[in-house]
Every structure is written in structure tokens, then in C-alpha cells.
Amino acid sequence: MKNLSKEIVQRIEKISRPVKIMHVCGSHEHTIMQHGIRTLIPKEVEIVAGPGCPVCCVPSREVDECLYLAREGVTIATFGDMLRVPGTKGSLADAKADGADVRIVYGVNNAVEMAQNTDNEVVFMAAGFETTAPTTAAELVNGPPENFSVLSSHRLIPPALKFLIESGEVNLNALIEPGHVSTIIGTKPYEPFSEKYGIPQVVAGFNPFDVLIAIYMVLKQFKDGKAEVQNEYKRAVRKEGNIKAQELLEEVFYITSREWRGFPEIPNSVYEVKKEFSDYNAREKFDIEIGESKPLVTGCIxxxxxxxxxxxxxxxxxxxxxxxxxxxxxxxxxxxxxxxxxxxxxxxxxxx
Structure with missing residues (x-):
């Protein structure tokens, strides 16, 4: 693997050109930083991180919604990463310290089990991209307890990419697409970015060799005068994606527009629970009153x-x-x- 990586780096150097490649995956950024990939490739090949962390993208308003419920006595179940994400008036960790019933779970199924073992209302804060949304959908289809509901913070990657491309703020030239998300949605949703905007794209896996190969494939597209979606992660990603998961998503959710942290409202970028499952939609089930919600002014960028x-x-x-x-x-x-x-x-x- 070491020799192969060295060979790929040499190939990258031979066809290097000034280019800005964005990825939208926390696992990709982890691999890039842990293995010093930015130090291995020419400086003119710039790799920038976009909105690839689902927890990070949850805006203050949605944290505030959970804080309101927690302080009204509702049991909040959420991933550990969500606990300290800031809202307008603190975080769920702050609410927990003040005595609210906020619990960490590893998945929506744990939250459903929690509801089965208590008479209190349990709300699962369902954060995540297309990767985790099918698990939420599956639980709602299976008919959870009446005292269970979700506050959907599930977000879609392609609309965010479209927003970034059309804003021109990043001036990105190419995209490395997220492997985990692509196992669900496939490669088709990315095709308009190549067809309409001439952007080379590669769906990539997560080890250092995957990332280096993806960078090479992007540069090779530039060299060959191409702009298309290539799949480096064929061992896990199919063009059509996971059809069963997509059917679950379509059955349970509709797509709506909502803000992301650091973004204004992004059109058609969020999954919300359909009317047919409104008994399990915390926004429909409870009268949530949070007023104006905005990030705290802290100097954070x-x-x-x-x-x-x-x-x-x-x-x-x-x-x-x-x-x-x-x-x-x-x-x-x-x-x-x-x-x-x-x-x-x-x-x-x-x-x-």
C-alpha cells in the first residue's frame, strides 16, 4: 500500500494544476489530516472541507427546539456529539446540568426502547445526512410507542452542494463526494453538477489510498477535458444507490427548505416527517415556542x-x-x- 500510495502521488505530481477540490465528509477530512495528505500533494492542488459534519450543520433553531422540550419535562434522546452543539441559550449539555432529562443514545432504536420503558414523552433528535435518515424512517414505519416522536434534523447533501456551487463564494473546481451518503443515494444526484456546471466529481472511500486515487481521478478528468461523476468507491457504492432505503425515505419524509448552520435557507435540503406519520413528529405533537433564534456572537467562524x-x-x-x-x-x-x-x-x- 505504501508503494502504491507513492506511485499515485507521483502520478498526481505529473498532471498537477491549480485546482480547488471540495469534499463534504468528516471522515474524508479526518483521513486527509491524520495522514498528512495535503503535505504530500502539490500546493496548487487545494483540498477544502465543506459541510461534511451532520452535527455541525444543525442550526441554533433546531437546538433551541430541543432545549424548549427538555425544559418542559420531555426526555430528549440524542447522539453524544449533539450534546454540546450550541443553541441560542446554551446547549443540551447545559440543560442536562440544570436537571433536564437528556440522554445519549447510539441510534434511534435505543430511543424507541427508552420510550417503551417509560411513561414520559421521549423525543429523539434525529440529526444526520441521508446515511442515517433511513434508520429513523424504518422505526417510524414499524410503529413506535405513542410516547415516542422525532425532531427531524436530517439534511441532504446535494442541495447544499448546489447552493455552494451557485453562490460562487468558494470558487470550487471539483468535488470529492462522500462515500457513506452515496451508499444510500447513489451517484445520479451528483450528475447535474458535472452536466450543468462542468465540475469533475469522484465518489471516494475513506482510507488514504482512496483519497489519493480520488484526487488523481479528478486531475485526470481535467487533463482529459472531461467533467463527469466517477465512482472510486465501487466496493460499496452503486449508481442507483440503496433502493430500499430510498423507498423508506420517500414513504416517511417529505423534502422542505430550511437553514443550515452557517448558511441561509437552502432550498429542498431537509427531511421532514410526512403528515401520515405526524403522531411521531415532535414539531406537530408539541407546541414548541422558541421565538427568534440566532447564533451567539462569540467570534467563532x-x-x-x-x-x-x-x-x-x-x-x-x-x-x-x-x-x-x-x-x-x-x-x-x-x-x-x-x-x-x-x-x-x-x-x-x-x-x-
Missing amino acids: CGPILRGVARPEECKLFKTECNPMNPVGACMVSKEGTCNIAYRYGSFDPSM
Whole structure:
């Protein structure tokens, strides 16, 4: 593998050109930083991280919704990474410290089991991209207890990419697409970005060799004058994706427009629970009153980082006031967050 990686780096060097490639996957950023991939490739090949951390993308409003329910006595079940994501008036960790019943679960099935063993209302904060949304859908189809509901924070990657491309803020030239998401949605949803905007794309796996191959494949498309969606991760991703999972998503959710953290409202970018399953939709089940919701003014630049126009090292709070033990912004909370990864693996600058 070491010799193969060296050969791929040499091939990258031979066809290198100034290019900005965005990926949208926390696992990709982890691999890139852990293995120093940015230091191995020519500086003119720039790899930027986009909104690839689902927890980081949850906006203050949705955290505030859960905080309201928690402080009204509802049991909140959520992933551990969500606990310290900031809302307008603190985090779920703060609510838990104040006595609210906030519990960490490993999946929606754990939250359903929790509801089966209590008379209290249980709300699962369903954060995640297309990768985890089918598990939420499956539980609702199976008919959970009456005291169970979800607050859907599931988001879709392709609409966010469309927003970034059309905004022109990042000036990206190519995309490395997320392997996990693509196992569900396949490669077809990415095709318009190549056809309409002339952007080369590669769906990639997660080991260092996968990422290097993807970078080479992107550069090879430029060399050959092509712009298409190529699948490096064929061992897991099919063009059509997971049809059964897609059918579950279509049965349970409809797609609507909503803001992301660091973004304005992105059209058609969020899964919401359909009317047929409204008994399990926390937004329909409870009268949630949160008023105006906006991020705390802290000096954190998580928004620009999620949009790929800034790096953690550019934030004045990075590694000082903001660190994994005391995260000021959402990008430092999760191990998939760009700031958290940069804190653990050091500088992204090949010259340092």
C-alpha cells in the first residue's frame, strides 16, 4: 500500500494544476489530516472541507427546539456529539446540568426502547445526512410507542452542494463526494453538477489510498477535458444507490427548505416527517415556542468554515478559548468537525 500510495502521488505530481477540490465528509477530512495528505500533494492542488459534519450543520433553531422540550419535562434522546452543539441559550449539555432529562443514545432504536420503558414523552433528535435518515424512517414505519416522536434534523447533501456551487463564494473546481451518503443515494444526484456546471466529481472511500486515487481521478478528468461523476468507491457504492432505503425515505419524509448552520435557507435540503406519520413528529405533537433564534456572537467562524471559505487556524478562538474540552462552536464539538480534526492533527499548511 505504501508503494502504491507513492506511485499515485507521483502520478498526481505529473498532471498537477491549480485546482480547488471540495469534499463534504468528516471522515474524508479526518483521513486527509491524520495522514498528512495535503503535505504530500502539490500546493496548487487545494483540498477544502465543506459541510461534511451532520452535527455541525444543525442550526441554533433546531437546538433551541430541543432545549424548549427538555425544559418542559420531555426526555430528549440524542447522539453524544449533539450534546454540546450550541443553541441560542446554551446547549443540551447545559440543560442536562440544570436537571433536564437528556440522554445519549447510539441510534434511534435505543430511543424507541427508552420510550417503551417509560411513561414520559421521549423525543429523539434525529440529526444526520441521508446515511442515517433511513434508520429513523424504518422505526417510524414499524410503529413506535405513542410516547415516542422525532425532531427531524436530517439534511441532504446535494442541495447544499448546489447552493455552494451557485453562490460562487468558494470558487470550487471539483468535488470529492462522500462515500457513506452515496451508499444510500447513489451517484445520479451528483450528475447535474458535472452536466450543468462542468465540475469533475469522484465518489471516494475513506482510507488514504482512496483519497489519493480520488484526487488523481479528478486531475485526470481535467487533463482529459472531461467533467463527469466517477465512482472510486465501487466496493460499496452503486449508481442507483440503496433502493430500499430510498423507498423508506420517500414513504416517511417529505423534502422542505430550511437553514443550515452557517448558511441561509437552502432550498429542498431537509427531511421532514410526512403528515401520515405526524403522531411521531415532535414539531406537530408539541407546541414548541422558541421565538427568534440566532447564533451567539462569540467570534467563532464556524459558518465560513462549513462553507469552505475559511480554515480553523484562521479563527482567533482556535486552540485557545475553543478546544474539544471547551467547544465554543459546533465545528469543534464532533470528531467529524473540521475544527476538532484540525485541533487533533495540527496544521493544514504544507509549508509548516
